[in-house]
Amino acid sequence: MTSASIEAQVLQPYKYGFVTEVESELAPAGVNEDTIRLISAKKGEPEWMLDWRFKAFQQWTKMTEPRWANVKYGPIDYQAIHYYAAPKPKKTPGSLDEVDPKVLETFEKLGIPMSEQKRLAGVAVDAVFDSVSVATTFKEALAEAGVIFLPISEAIREHPDLVRRWLGSVVPHNDNFFAALNSAVFTDGSFAYIPKGVRCPLELSTYFRINAQSTGQFERTLIIAEEGASVSYLEGCSAPMRDENQLHAAVVELVALDNATIKYATIQNWYPGDDEGRGGIYNFVTKRGKCLGRGSKISWTQVETGSAITWKYPGCILQGDDSVGEFYSVAVTSRRQQADTGTKMIHIGKNTKSTIVSKGISAARGQNTYRGLVKIMKNADGARNYSQCDSMLIGDQCGAHTFPYIDVRNSTAIMEHEASTSKIGEDQIFYLRQRGLKAEDAVSMIVAGFCKEVFRELPMEFAVEAQNLLSISLEGSVG
Amino acid sequence: MLEIRNLHASVDAREILTGVDLRVDAGEIHAIMGPNGSGKSTLAQVLAGHPAYAVTEGSIVYEGRDLFDMDPEERAQAGLFLAFQYPVAIRGITNAYFLRAAVNAVRKSQGLPELDPLDFLDVLQEKLKAIGWDDSFLNSPVNDGFSGGEKKRNEILQLAVLQPKLAILDETDSGLDIDALRTVAEAVNKLRTPQNATIVVTHYQRLLNYIVPDFVHVLVDGRIARSGGKELALELEARGYEWIRPEAVLG
Numbered sequence: 001m002t003s004a005s006i007e008a009q010v011l012q013p014y015k016y017g018f019v020t021e022v023e024s025e026l027a028p029a030g031v032n033e034d035t036i037r038l039i040s041a042k043k044g045e046p047e048w049m050l051d052w053r054f055k056a057f058q059q060w061t062k063m064t065e066p067r068w069a070n071v072k073y074g075p076i077d078y079q080a081i082h083y084y085a086a087p088k089p090k091k092t093p094g095s096l097d098e099v100d101p102k103v104l105e106t107f108e109k110l111g112i113p114m115s116e117q118k119r120l121a122g123v124a125v126d127a128v129f130d131s132v133s134v135a136t137t138f139k140e141a142l143a144e145a146g147v148i149f150l151p152i153s154e155a156i157r158e159h160p161d162l163v164r165r166w167l168g169s170v171v172p173h174n175d176n177f178f179a180a181l182n183s184a185v186f187t188d189g190s191f192a193y194i195p196k197g198v199r200c201p202l203e204l205s206t207y208f209r210i211n212a213q214s215t216g217q218f219e220r221t222l223i224i225a226e227e228g229a230s231v232s233y234l235e236g237c238s239a240p241m242r243d244e245n246q247l248h249a250a251v252v253e254l255v256a257l258d259n260a261t262i263k264y265a266t267i268q269n270w271y272p273g274d275d276e277g278r279g280g281i282y283n284f285v286t287k288r289g290k291c292l293g294r295g296s297k298i299s300w301t302q303v304e305t306g307s308a309i310t311w312k313y314p315g316c317i318l319q320g321d322d323s324v325g326e327f328y329s330v331a332v333t334s335r336r337q338q339a340d341t342g343t344k345m346i347h348i349g350k351n352t353k354s355t356i357v358s359k360g361i362s363a364a365r366g367q368n369t370y371r372g373l374v375k376i377m378k379n380a381d382g383a384r385n386y387s388q389c390d391s392m393l394i395g396d397q398c399g400a401h402t403f404p405y406i407d408v409r410n411s412t413a414i415m416e417h418e419a420s421t422s423k424i425g426e427d428q429i430f431y432l433r434q435r436g437l438k439a440e441d442a443v444s445m446i447v448a449g450f451c452k453e454v455f456r457e458l459p460m461e462f463a464v465e466a467q468n469l470l471s472i473s474l475e476g477s478v479g
Numbered sequence: 480m481l482e483i484r485n486l487h488a489s490v491d492a493r494e495i496l497t498g499v500d501l502r503v504d505a506g507e508i509h510a511i512m513g514p515n516g517s518g519k520s521t522l523a524q525v526l527a528g529h530p531a532y533a534v535t536e537g538s539i540v541y542e543g544r545d546l547f548d549m550d551p552e553e554r555a556q557a558g559l560f561l562a563f564q565y566p567v568a569i570r571g572i573t574n575a576y577f578l579r580a581a582v583n584a585v586r587k588s589q590g591l592p593e594l595d596p597l598d599f600l601d602v603l604q605e606k607l608k609a610i611g612w613d614d615s616f617l618n619s620p621v622n623d624g625f626s627g628g629e630k631k632r633n634e635i636l637q638l639a640v641l642q643p644k645l646a647i648l649d650e651t652d653s654g655l656d657i658d659a660l661r662t663v664a665e666a667v668n669k670l671r672t673p674q675n676a677t678i679v680v681t682h683y684q685r686l687l688n689y690i691v692p693d694f695v696h697v698l699v700d701g702r703i704a705r706s707g708g709k710e711l712a713l714e715l716e717a718r719g720y721e722w723i724r725p726e727a728v729l730g
Contacts, residue, residue, distance in 0.1 A: 435577075438584070441584070446572075
C-alpha cells in the first residue's frame, strides 16, 4: 500500500445528504429591510428587536466580506439567498402533534428522535429545521429546576428582559461581517438560562438541519450561566447533498458569571461537498464566550468534520479574575474541504488560565489551518496559557498550516506552546493490519488515538458518536 | 503448515531474497540466523505481507492457501503472527483496547461473536497469568514511551493473547537484557503446542539457549545456505558466519 493509495480511500459517501420533501414557506431571495421586517414579523418580535436588526443591517451594508482566511472560494451572492424557510405547519408548532411528521421523521433518521418514548435520555433537545425550531424536549423538566431552554424566538417574546440584557453583549451586532449579517437576519437558535447555583440537570442540545434549497441558515444561540451555575451544551448539524454552496452564518454567545461553568460542544457535520469540491456548506461562524465573573469557566469542544469551508474561532474573553478558558478541537478536512479554525483567548483578569488543544487531520485534498490568538492584556497578572497544536496528514495532496498569534502585554505571563505534524505511517497501518484489523479500521484507530484528548472532553453520550463520525469521514482513506 | 519455494523478493527494485526454500510443520520451532543484511527481516516482512516488499518469484503456501492471495489482515486472521523487530507506537490507544480490537477482528473473521470489554478482561487476565506477567501494560498507550525491551515484551503479550498458528519472532532478542530475554523466552515456550509453530529470526545463538529450535537455517545473501539441528547454532556462535559464505557462493 503506497501513500497514494492510503489517500485514495477518502471517499465515503455523506450519510446525511437526503432531502425531506416538505412544503416550505420561503421568503423572497435577498437581504433588505423588507426581508428583515418579514423575519421579525414571523417571529412576532417586539419593536426593540427589529430596531436592533436594522442597526446591524446598516452596519453590514458598510462592511466587506473578510478574505484573510487561508481558504479559497468564489464570490457569494447575498441577494440570491433566501433568508427564511420554514416547513408549513399544520397549525402553529408548539406540540409535536402539530409538526409535519416528515420533519420529525427527518430528525429520527438523523438519530435525534423527538417523540416522548424514544427521545434521548438525559438530553434535552431543541430541533431546528431551516429557519424554525420545530420542537424542544424536556422543557417542563428543566423549568422545574428553574432552567429556561427555549428556541431563541420564543425567548425574545417570553423573556425579553433577559435577552435584551445579554444579546450582543459578547458578540456585538457589528462584530464582523458575518456576525452583522446574522444579527440582521437570524431566524432561530437556542436560548438557555441557568439560574444562580443551579447545576443543569440535563445535557442541553440543539440539532440544526438545513433542508430547503438556496437558503442560508442564520441561527443565534445565547447561553447565560448565573453565579455558581453550570451547564453542558451540545450542538449537532447536517444538511442535504447539493451542488450549490449554502451559507451557514451562526452566532453563539456564552456568558458565565461568578464561578459559573459552561461547557459547549459542537459536532459539525454539514455537507462537505463532493470529491471535486462541488457543493457543500460555507460554515462562517462567530462563537465567543465571556467569563464575566470571577472563577468562571468556559470550555469549547468542537469536532468539525463537515462543511466545504469552515471559518470559525470559538474564543473566550477571560474578564473575571481566576477565570478559565478552554478550547479542544478536532478538525478534519478530506475531499476538497478547507478549514481555517482555531480560537481566541483574551486574558483580561488576573490569574486567568487558558488551554488550547487543537488536532487537525487532513486527507485527500483537504486543507487544514489552525489560527489562534492568545492575548494577555496589561493588567492580567499571572495569566497562563498552554497551547498544543497537532496536525496529522493522510496522503500527500493535503495540507496543514498553523498560525499561532501571541500578544503578551504583561511580563508575568507564562506561555507554553507545543506543536507537531505527523504523517499517518504505512508502518503504523501495517502493524495494525498484521494484528488482523482492516486497513480502514487501522486508520480509524490511529486517528481516534490522535484525537483522544479532545474526545474525552465530549459528553459521554456523544463521544462515541464523534468517533464514529470521524471514522466515516475518513473511511476510504487507505487502500 | 508453511511451504516456501524459491522465494525472490525485492525492495526498491533491489533483490534481497534470492531463492528461499523452507518448510515448517506444526509443532516445530525453526531458527533463521544469518549476518546483517542477509534478508532475515525481509523474509519475516514478506511472510506478513508488508506492502513495501515485492515478491518477484516463487510461492508460499500457508495452511493450504496461496499466501500471496491474502491481505496482511487475512494472514493475521488465519493465525500468522509477526512479532515486529521495531514495534510502532499508537498514541492515545491503550494496549487493552488494541488487544481487544485485534482479538475481535480475528473472531469476527471466524464468525465468532466479539468479546465485550468485561469478557475480554477475563481472557486477558488468564493469559497474563499463564505467562506470569502482571497487568501493568494494559492501560498504557500501545508502545508509546516504552523502552526497547518493553516493546518486545509487549509483542509477546500480543502473541499470548492472539495464540497464532504460526508465530514469526523477528529479532525479538535484540535490545533485551538477559532477564528480559529469559522471561520472553519462557513465555514463548509456555505458548508452544503441537498445533502451532514458531520461526525465530535472530543474529545470536543466545536466544536459542532458551527457545530451543528443532531446525536452524542460515540465511546468507538472500537464500538458505545451510540447515541443521540446534548444534548448528552453537557452531555459528563459535565460528561466525564467514565460513558459510563460500559454500553459498559455490552453490
